[in-house]
Amino acid sequence: MEGSLLRLSPPRPLSGIIPRTRLLSRIVADRAMPVVIIQAPAGHGKSTLMQQAYADCERRLICTGWLTLHDSDNDPTRLIRTLHALLEQLAHSNGHRRRGNFEDPQRAAGRGSRADWMLGRLIRLQQPVTLFIDEFQVLSSSEALGLFHDLLASLPPGVRMLIGSRTLPEVGLSRLLIAEQAEIVTPADLLFTRQEMKDFFATFDTHLSVHEIDVIHQRTEGWPAAVQLYRLSLANAEARKSLGDINAFQPWQLTEYLTDNVLSIHPHDVQRFFLETSPLVRMSGPLCDAIMGRADSRELLAKLEESGLFVRSLDVSLQWFQYHSLFAGFLRAQLHRTAPAREHEVHALAAAWFRDNGHLEDAIVHALAIQDYAFATECLETWSGRLVMQGNLLTIERWFNCLPPEYTRRRPKLLVRIAWALGFMRRHQPLAEVLALLDAYPDASQSVVRSMICILKDDIMGAKAYAEESAARGHGMDPFSRFEAGATAILQGHLALFSGELDLARDFLVVGRTCGKQADSAFTVLGSLATAAVNLTIQGRLSEAIELLSDAPADACLTLDQSVASAAYAASYIYVLYQSNQLDAARKLFEQSFEVIAGAAQVDFLAIACVSMIRLHDAQGNEARASALLEEAEIAGHAGNLPRLVRLLAWERVRRAILAGDIERAAAMAARIDDATNPVPAGWCPFSEETEGASINRIRVAMHQGRDEEVQSLLRSELHLAVGQGRAHRLIKLLLLQAIAQYRRNNTSGAFDSLREALQLARTGYIRVFLDEGAPAIELLTAAHKQELHNIPRWAASVAPHAGAAENMIESLLILAGAPPLHAKDPEPAGLSEPLSSRETEIVTLLARGMFNREIGERLFISENTVKFHLKNIYAKLGVKSRSQAIHRLRVGLPA
Incomplete structure (x- = not known):
């Protein structure tokens, strides 16, 4: 984290820098473009211009943030943590100007994408914001570039971004330019004009004549690096005499010539310091003391930084420094040419110093530079546990x-x-090679990672055996051992859900989350939350599951890569949102996190997400999208050798055929599904099959084919198991199917008793479990409503916002299902005072379905205020004063 914090401050401006007024007026003026790309090779003054723009924004009390990107930011997890630190810094540093209303960072695999989360934080500052992102050319990963692509495409008003890069970044720049949302400052723009060069040399009292300045401008073409080098070299008495000599050089060739002049100004020990510290990726006083055998390196670095001699500070306290890349490149080439043995020694000393001071990535860089692979391997082994726990898998x-x-x-x-990382990222071939190497070390502690790999491959019994072996071995108290203990507990909780030991599962998951916190592992915390939410849903506590996921801690929410934990979290959240009929939220989350889920999710999490979305598309009338997703998921199941997923999706096809009324086709498809190779022991129920799968669909097929005795036999067996294991969600589905079967046999009293029992269990928000049964369930609910059943339960208070404004659960479900208007025994309402307009008719139709103003607006592409305006007129025409009165009048037969 220290390395990230160092990059959140702009380098200190060099002394004597001339303001680039003509450029500043373009890039930071009030009417400047939201996105400015400052693109040029090294030595053109990109960072210097950005420093001046930053200072200008600070003077005008604009909220500003700076980030110098690093190669490590290609790991999306590390990048998002750095951006989080940047936003936290913005919040704290600008609190005295306006107190921001900040929330914890939203999960990217949760309620919003990574870009949504960052944009939300910027909006909450409630003031103009300008962000400066330097060294952008280091980004190459699609994930990192994609994040900035999405950010730049959606910058809110008042938020601007200035990007410094040696190359044009691949962030959708063409679209931004066409939309006049971006402009590019080119290398030619950055060249000094004659007047800027005259002002520059005048600042340093060099006493150059106009002719001399013209010569320098002509030969350097205004290239800032060459101009600065020439200014520094003027301290050498011979330099001015050599003005005529520079005619022999092209501008880009001047650097080596002029750098030689700059170096010659300084004493031998300073020249030696320049050369022998040039290989360092970054410099501090203690590090350079260790390299050079001196005690004043920090003071020398600070002096060089102050003089503008191509040394820049990386932090405001002047503890860390770095050479300008152009200057460093020249020095390194010279050291390699003149003293290769010393170059090797510097890398070795630096690697040891960085390792001893806890900077393991820097140590690896220097060790690899001299091919000291043994040292680099040792450092990576030390660091690898933390990388896995933090989710830095690409690193x-x-x-x-x-x-x-x-x-x-x-x-x-x-x-x-390494097996942990490769397993999480589904790198199958490299993982197989690593596991083969581990076969030679039977005493190594590898049962935990092998159990995780088994569960990802859907080898349930293999996972169970390894988890039991791991638990028997026990775990240490160091952070990585705590991480593995947490992973073991989560896996045991996962399997306990299958076996129906729900209380035991809860206990395991508490242990898993506790170990995750002890290890400071967001991975483990997030995985335990996802599985705990599924457990709550199984037990009939859907509203608690939604609350648990929505209140996930901030540290867990920063696990934003394609990991098993992120995939499980997103999938479980989609599942509970769908079950509670929050369809728009579920669809948005699925669209944002589908790649994560498809790439990393365990079979059951992948299944509940995909099946929920298939049904959502069907519910919203988009059968083509539902079929396409079903086929895509089947292909993924075959490609990943996941037969249980393929079977579950085959049963989903059976269900869809039943709802379409094609019973013969459904029965034929069911007969072709082979469950003989099901790896799950008898009595176990994977949570992806809680309300679906073979058992439930066999009941459906038998019921629609009129095989009543078989239906009753299957229901008795499944009901007994569900009651015994406390599977309330499954029990709701089974009771509903029993009620439908009883109603079809004209056992109306029994059907209504079963329905009432199912409704009582569903009070915490189980809406889709009824609606997903289609016409048979609607027919049963309509009949129950007409009978005016007594003791019909109401939704729990937390469910009401998603269940509509109806008085009881049956009415609510019928409205949500879009059933025809219900005719009660109330007197016919009086006629309309005047006819409804076409727009009012559209709104009335959606109002009768229980939609709220925001949902109506989104469906009709109008604002919520416009909906309110129309409702006021509608209420007047209906002769009512409230929403509930309007719904009641519509329900009792008023034409809609």
Whole structure:
């Protein structure tokens, strides 16, 4: 994290820098473009211009933030944590200007995408914001570039972004330029004009003549790096005499010539300092003391930084420094040419110093520079546990791939952690190679990672065996052991859900979350939350499950990569939102997180997300999209060798055929499904089959084919098991199917008793469990409503916002299902005072279905205020004063 914090401050401006007024008026004026790309090779003054723009915004009390990107930001988890730190800094540093209304960062695999989360935080500042992002050219990963693409495409009013890069970034720039939302400052724009060069040399009292300045401008073409180098070299008495000599050089060739002049100004020990510290990725006083054998390196670095001698500070306290890349490149080339042995020694000393001071990534960089693979492997092994726990999977994979196999194969601890990363990222072939290497170390602690890999492959019994072996071995108290203990507990909780031991599952998941907090592992915390929410849903506590997921802690929400935990979290959230009929929220979340779920989710989490979305599309009348998603999920099941997922999706096809009234086709498809190879023991129920799968669909097929005795036999068996295991969600479905079967046999009294019992269990928000049965359920609910059943339960208070304004659950479900207007025994209402307009008729139709103003507006593409305006007129025409009165009049037969 220290490295990230160092990059959140702009470098200190060099002394004597001339204001680039003509450029500043373009990029930070009130009418400047929201996005400015400052693109040029090294040495053109990009960072200097950005520093001046930053200072200008600060003077005008504009909320400003700075980030210098690093190669490590290609790991999306590390990038989002750095951006989180940047936004926190904005919040705190600007609190004295206007107190922001900040919330914890929303999960990217949760209520919003990564870009949505960041944009939300920027909007909550409630003031103009300008962000400066330097060294953008280091980003190459599609995830990182995609994040900035989405950010730039949706910058809210008042938020601007200035980007410095050596290359044009791939962030949808063409579209932004066409929309006049961006402009590019080119290398030619950054060149000094004659007047700027005259002002620049005048600042330093160089006493150059106009002719001399013209010569320099002509030969440097105004290139800032060459101009600055020439200014520095003027301290050498011979430099001015050499003005004529520079005619022999092209502008880009001047750097080496002029740098030689700059170096020659300084004493030998300073020249030696320049050369021998040039290989360092970053410099501090203690590090340079260790390299150079001196005690004043910090003071020297600060002096060089102050003089503008191509040293810049990385923090406001002047503890860390860095050479300008152009200057560093020249120095490194010279050191490599003149003293290769010393270059090697510097890298070795730096690697040791960084390791001893806890900067392991820097240590690896220097060790790899001299091919000290043993040292680099040792550092990665030390660091790898934290990388896995924090979800920095791309980082661990990247550095592992830099190491020759002969060094890593001898370190089983490292191999175990690499297996974690490769398993989470579904890198099947490399994972198989690592597991084969681990076979040579039977005493290594690898049962936890092997159990996780088994569950990802849907080898349930293999996962169970490894989890039991891991629990029997016990775990240590170091952070990674706590992480593995948490993973074991979560897996045991996962399996306990299958076996119906729900209280035991809860206990395991509490242990998992506790261990995750002890290990400071958002991975483990997030995984335990996802599985705990499923457990609550199984037990009939849907509203609690939604609350648990919506209140996930901020640290867990920063696990924003394609991980198993993120996929499980997103899938469980989609599932509970769908079950509670929050369809728009579920669809938005699925669209944002589908790639994460498809790439990393365990079979049951993948299934509940995909099936929920297939049904959502069907419910909203988009059968083509539902069929396309069903086929896409089936292909993924076959490609991933996940037969249980393929079978579950086959049963979903059976259900859809039944709802379409094609019973013969449904029965034929059901007969072709082979459940003989089902890896789940008898009496177990994977949570993806809680209200679906083979057992439920066999009941459906038998019921619609009129095989009553078979239906009753199957129901008795399944009801007994569901009651015994406390599976309330499954019990709701079974009772509803029993009620439908009884109603079809004219056992109306029994049907209504079963329905009433199902409704009582569903009070915490189980809406879709009824609506997903289609016409048979609607027919039963309509008959029950006409009979004016007594003791019909109401939704729990927390459910009301999603269940409509009806008086009881039956009315609510019928309205949500879009059933025809219900005729009660109330007197016919008086006629309308005047006819409804076409728009009012549209609104009345949606109002009768229980939609709220926002939902009506979204459906009709009008604002919520416009809906309110129309409702006022509608109420007047209906002769009512409230929403509930309007719904009642519509329900008792008023034409809509």
